[in-house]
Amino acid sequence: xxxxxxxxxxxxxxxxxxxxxxxxxxxxxxxxxxxxxxxxxxxxxxxxxxxxxxxxxxxxxxxxxxxxxxxxxxxxxxxxxxxxxxxxxxxxxxxxxxxxxxxxxxxxxxxxxxxxxxxxxxxxxxxxxxxxxxxxxxxxxxxxxxxxxxxxxxxxxxxxxxxxxxxxxxxxxxxxxxxxxxxxxxxxxxxxxxxxxxxxxxxxxxxxxxxxxxxxxxxxxxxxxxxxxxxxxxxxxxxxxxxxxxxxxxxxxxxxxxxxxxxxxxxxxxxxxxxxxxxxxxxxxxxxxxxxxxxxxxxxxxxxxxxxxxxxxxxxxxxxxxxxxxxxxxxxxxxxxxxxxxxxxxxxxxxxxxxxxxxxxxxxxxxxxxxxxxxxxxxxxxxxxxxxxxxxxxxxxxxxxxxxxxxxxxxxxxxxxxxxxxxxxxxxxxxxxxxxxxxxxxxxxxxxxxxxxxxxxxxxxxxxxxxxxxxxxxxxxxxxxxxxxxxx
Amino acid sequence: xxxxxxxxxxxxxxxxxxxxxxxxxxxxxxxxxxxxxxxxxxxxxxxxxxxxxxxxxxxxxxxxxxxxxxxxxxxxxxxxxxxxxxxxxxxxxxxxxxxxxxxxxxxxxxxxxxxxxxxxxxxxxxxxxxxxxxxxxxxxxxxxxxxxxxxxxxxxxxxxxxxxxxxxxxxxxxxxxxxxxxxxxxxxxxxxxxxxxxxxxxxxxxxxxxxxxxxxxxxxxxxxxxxxxxxxxxxxxxxxxxxxxxxxxxxxxxxxxxxxxxxxxxxxxxxxxxxxxxxxxxxxxxxxxxxxxxxxxxxxxxxxxxxxxxxxxxxxxxxxxxxxxxxxxxxxxxxxxxxxxx
Ligand code: SF4
Ligand code: SF4
Numbered sequence: 001x002x003x004x005x006x007x008x009x010x011x012x013x014x015x016x017x018x019x020x021x022x023x024x025x026x027x028x029x030x031x032x033x034x035x036x037x038x039x040x041x042x043x044x045x046x047x048x049x050x051x052x053x054x055x056x057x058x059x060x061x062x063x064x065x066x067x068x069x070x071x072x073x074x075x076x077x078x079x080x081x082x083x084x085x086x087x088x089x090x091x092x093x094x095x096x097x098x099x100x101x102x103x104x105x106x107x108x109x110x111x112x113x114x115x116x117x118x119x120x121x122x123x124x125x126x127x128x129x130x131x132x133x134x135x136x137x138x139x140x141x142x143x144x145x146x147x148x149x150x151x152x153x154x155x156x157x158x159x160x161x162x163x164x165x166x167x168x169x170x171x172x173x174x175x176x177x178x179x180x181x182x183x184x185x186x187x188x189x190x191x192x193x194x195x196x197x198x199x200x201x202x203x204x205x206x207x208x209x210x211x212x213x214x215x216x217x218x219x220x221x222x223x224x225x226x227x228x229x230x231x232x233x234x235x236x237x238x239x240x241x242x243x244x245x246x247x248x249x250x251x252x253x254x255x256x257x258x259x260x261x262x263x264x265x266x267x268x269x270x271x272x273x274x275x276x277x278x279x280x281x282x283x284x285x286x287x288x289x290x291x292x293x294x295x296x297x298x299x300x301x302x303x304x305x306x307x308x309x310x311x312x313x314x315x316x317x318x319x320x321x322x323x324x325x326x327x328x329x330x331x332x333x334x335x336x337x338x339x340x341x342x343x344x345x346x347x348x349x350x351x352x353x354x355x356x357x358x359x360x361x362x363x364x365x366x367x368x369x370x371x372x373x374x375x376x377x378x379x380x381x382x383x384x385x386x387x388x389x390x391x392x393x394x395x396x397x398x399x400x401x402x403x404x405x406x407x408x409x410x411x412x413x414x415x416x417x418x419x420x421x422x423x424x425x426x427x428x429x430x431x432x433x434x435x436x437x438x439x440x441x442x443x444x445x446x447x448x449x450x451x452x453x454x455x456x457x458x459x460x461x462x463x464x465x466x467x468x469x470x471x472x473x474x475x476x477x478x479x480x481x482x483x484x485x486x487x488x
Numbered sequence: 489x490x491x492x493x494x495x496x497x498x499x500x501x502x503x504x505x506x507x508x509x510x511x512x513x514x515x516x517x518x519x520x521x522x523x524x525x526x527x528x529x530x531x532x533x534x535x536x537x538x539x540x541x542x543x544x545x546x547x548x549x550x551x552x553x554x555x556x557x558x559x560x561x562x563x564x565x566x567x568x569x570x571x572x573x574x575x576x577x578x579x580x581x582x583x584x585x586x587x588x589x590x591x592x593x594x595x596x597x598x599x600x601x602x603x604x605x606x607x608x609x610x611x612x613x614x615x616x617x618x619x620x621x622x623x624x625x626x627x628x629x630x631x632x633x634x635x636x637x638x639x640x641x642x643x644x645x646x647x648x649x650x651x652x653x654x655x656x657x658x659x660x661x662x663x664x665x666x667x668x669x670x671x672x673x674x675x676x677x678x679x680x681x682x683x684x685x686x687x688x689x690x691x692x693x694x695x696x697x698x699x700x701x702x703x704x705x706x707x708x709x710x711x712x713x714x715x716x717x718x719x720x721x722x723x724x725x726x727x728x729x730x731x732x733x734x735x736x737x738x739x740x741x742x743x744x745x746x747x748x749x750x751x752x753x754x755x756x757x758x759x760x761x762x763x764x765x766x767x768x769x770x771x772x773x774x775x776x777x778x779x780x781x782x783x784x785x786x787x788x789x790x791x792x793x794x795x796x797x798x799x800x801x802x803x804x805x806x807x808x809x810x811x812x813x814x815x816x817x818x819x820x821x822x823x824x825x826x827x828x829x830x
Binding site for chain 1: 489490491492493494495496497498499501502503504505507508559560563565603604605606720769770771772774775776779822823824825826827828829
């Protein structure tokens with residue numbers, strides 16, 4: 001038996017997984033148009049390399065960016081570039097950003113495939129470059145660029161690759177579906193990652209309530225001879241699928257505060273990312289589609305769909321038989337950490353794992369918050385061992401220094417404390433606001449410090465110039481005196 | 489289609505204050521039934537008086553403070569405070585005393601500090617302590633358990649006695665000292681525990697006669713709370729284990745001066761205190777290790793007050809004293825945050 005560790009806290013939630021796993025995985029088909037946001041992480045925007053009116057093929061590069069945090073964007077089917085314009089982004093604010101719109105022509109014509117070399121013959125840098133070029137970002141929800149993550153720097157030695165198949169949020173089953181149908185891609189991707197990282201072993205954490213996915217992976221492992229990969233069922237507790245929590249459960253190690261998993265000798269990737277890496281490096285496919293769970297009491301036929309990146313959510317809902325009369329809230333992601341979207345015209349992005357249409361039973365409406373009764377439930381359930389109640393007091397009192405002292409920055413915003421709080425205090429909202437304030441304050445300080453150095457620098461320069469002037473005046477005078485003396 | 493955008497989490501909350509309070513009230517039922525069976529219906533009448541007074545006081549204070557009535561009245565916290573105070577009072581306490589204690593608990597113990605969630609002291613124990621200090625004779629005179637009485641008063645008689653009507657009937661031996669009290673005064677007269685227990689009829693196999701049943705009732709309710717995860721194990725465990733250990737030391741040291749550890753566990757307000765009073769979240773320590781210490785502190789103080797203090801039982805004062813210490817305990821027992829080294 002593989003030895004498992006424990007992180008404190010967490011909650012047992014109703015999983016609601018069978019709603020979507022009850023139907024087979026199928027292709028969502030082609031929508032009428034695709035919307036591809038040009039900005040992924042950070043603030044820089046990818047520059048289009050195609051112009052409106054141009055016909056593009058599936059897999060063709062559409063836009064690229066110098067910034068490694070913003071990997072290139074590819075067409076996910078063939079069509080005409082209709083516009084490059086500001087459109088609402090899939091975010092609760094619905095604020096617009098630059099997007100590339102493609103009118104789909106229905107041919108789904110792809111770029112000609114070049115024959116691939118054997119991955120093992122290529123240098124590691126080349127493999128990383130190709131991962132970047134294929135536009136692969138983490139598919140677990142955070143969308144961190146995969147190529148950056150598999151480059152932990154020369155100083156860090158990686159011994160363990162952790163693959164995250166834990167999928168602990170209720171309702172979401174896209175990774176489950178992926179592991180059932182494409183176990184070879186997952187394990188093949190793991191093998192490539194082991195090669196790139198020079199790691200000894202891969203631990204694939206999967207929640208123990210996914211027997212079919214576990215069986216599929218085990219079978220693929222046996223037939224593919226992947227000896228360095230261990231498939232480890234982990235208890236189904238939320239948030240076991242949190243990167244830090246899964247690392248703790250599988251290895252007993254903790255990611256040091258303020259650090260990254262590589263500081264503990266570990267790189268963690270989502271199983272979907274591993275599969276995408278395999279598709280890219282072995283089959284030459286860029287990241288242009290992913291599995292998305294469309295589920296919840298608000299859709300008629302919950303299921304998993306293979307979706308082209310950029311597909312408007314409304315198309316997926318139509319594929320699932322439309323809304324039911326319960327549809328009240330559209331959530332991108334799971335119920336614990338997902339973002340509520342204002343409209344179903346918004347597109348599926350690479351990080352979108354689930355479209356949850358919540359009904360009245362999920363949406364609580366205006367719940368009246370009572371004062372904190374100091375019951376400590378929040379502390380008991382916090383997987384990071386924070387004291388949310390204290391953080392709440394400090395955040396509310398704008399006592400940011402104390403909140404930072406109580407490790408506000410370590411909050412992973414998992415929502416456990418919020419969920420169990422009997423006084424219905426929106427704790428996570430307070431923490432998000434406090435974190436934003438801390439960041440803003442830090443920025444102010446940096447700016448002030450910057451201005452101060454600039455000021456000091458200018459003062460110094462003025463001082464120097466004054467001294468120099470005085471010096472040259474003195475020299476002139478000296479010279480003059482000498483000349484006069486010589487003359488006399 | 490357009491949708492509303494609320495922040496996550498998007499799940500109905502797992503619990504609510506009113507549900508919590510209701511379940512704690514429910515868990516008190518076995519203990520209350522035992523008290524009824526052993527000491528007559530006085531406890532029910534006391535609960536009735538206290539709850540009515542508490543709800544009225546709560547409503548009055550809330551409207552004085554211009555706070556919304558509905559969410560706070562329905563949170564159940566005033567009723568819980570009232571019941572906890574009522575079950576701690578002698579079964580035939582005069583109605584005015586119960587009402588006064590309840591008013592004091594709610595106004596001075598709770599609202600003057602800011603109401604629900606802000607009170608540093610357990611309000612029920614504030615009310616209890618004030619009554620104990622102001623009316624020590626009334627407060628230490630319990631009636632003996634029913635089977636020691638030649639004639640137990642019925643419901644109507646109890647009502648008449650509590651409301652001190654002119655025509656209230658007279659019963660023999662209704663007001664007596666509790667076993668803890670008896671022990672304390674008799675030990676003061678240089679008698680040994682053995683001798684006292686063999687003479688007085690109010691002692692039984694493990695605790696005080698009647699009292700052991702009441703304690704078993706509260707223990708049962710408390711264990712149910714634990715099983716449902718409505719209270720943590722740390723405070724009751726810290727309390728009971730420490731009380732047991734201290735009592736065991738005393739007993740081993742000099743059994744003539746100290747009753748058995750079991751007597752301590754099953755007499756007085758031990759189980760009520762361990763599971764229902766010390767666990768009041770608002771005024772207790774909040775960190776896991778802090779709660780263990782907090783419970784242990786109460787257990788130790790209960791033993792000290794019972795053995796050497798000026799009052800027969802020590803739960804109320806022990807709880808109030810540890811309430812004082814809770815913030816400091818919390819400060820020194822913060823858990824190690826993930827990723828921060830040990
Ligand atoms: S769970 Fe809510 S009420 Fe309980 S201590 Fe935490 S913040 Fe306070
Ligand atoms: S949201 Fe933050 S404070 Fe709350 S349980 Fe999760 S990590 Fe802890």
